Amino acid sequence: MIGIPSIAVAIRRYETNGTHQGFSVKRTPRGLGLFTRKRISRGKLVVEYTGNLLPSEEAYRKGGRYLFEVNSRWIIDGAGRENISRYINHSCRPNCEPRTRGMRVLIYARRNIDAGEELSYDYGKEYFDDLIKPKGCRCDHCLGQGGRRRRKR
Numbered sequence: 001m002i003g004i005p006s007i008a009v010a011i012r013r014y015e016t017n018g019t020h021q022g023f024s025v026k027r028t029p030r031g032l033g034l035f036t037r038k039r040i041s042r043g044k045l046v047v048e049y050t051g052n053l054l055p056s057e058e059a060y061r062k063g064g065r066y067l068f069e070v071n072s073r074w075i076i077d078g079a080g081r082e083n084i085s086r087y088i089n090h091s092c093r094p095n096c097e098p099r100t101r102g103m104r105v106l107i108y109a110r111r112n113i114d115a116g117e118e119l120s121y122d123y124g125k126e127y128f129d130d131l132i133k134p135k136g137c138r139c140d141h142c143l144g145q146g147g148r149r150r151r152k153r
């Protein structure tokens with residue numbers, strides 16, 4: 001009886017502190033993007049890529065924009081609203097990197113990230129060649145190289 005309310009509080013605290021709080025979703029030249037509201041140190045866990053774990057064939061049959069390949073047989077369909085990491089865009093010079101741990105996909109900081117920065121990771125060669133390259137990459141690095149938009153440092 002005594003333990004139950006504190007567990008409920010702990011879970012709620014995890015949900016608010018551990019996931020959506022600390023991030024904001026904003027418009028970018030690449031569509032919506034995920035921004036951190038607080039500074040994140042290099043090597044720290046930023047967010048988990050959550051969703052339904054599906055066998056690869058089933059996931060590719062269904063299709064969708066938010067499929068994350070865990071390994072050759074399993075895919076996370078991250079289209080659910082609770083998966084805020086679906087807003088993280090591709091960058092050719094990313095500040096985050098995803099790492100798989102068993103069947104989980106965890107996104108870590110590759111370097112120190114300032115409050116207010118957009119989060120990004122490299123979507124990988126296959127995704128880049130198939131879906132980004134034909135339209136031209138609009139990450140800050142590529143836009144900056146084109147001279148249209150320089151990043152303030």
Ligand SMILES: [Zn+2]
Pocket residue numbers: 091092093137138139140141142143
């Ligand atoms: Zn790029």
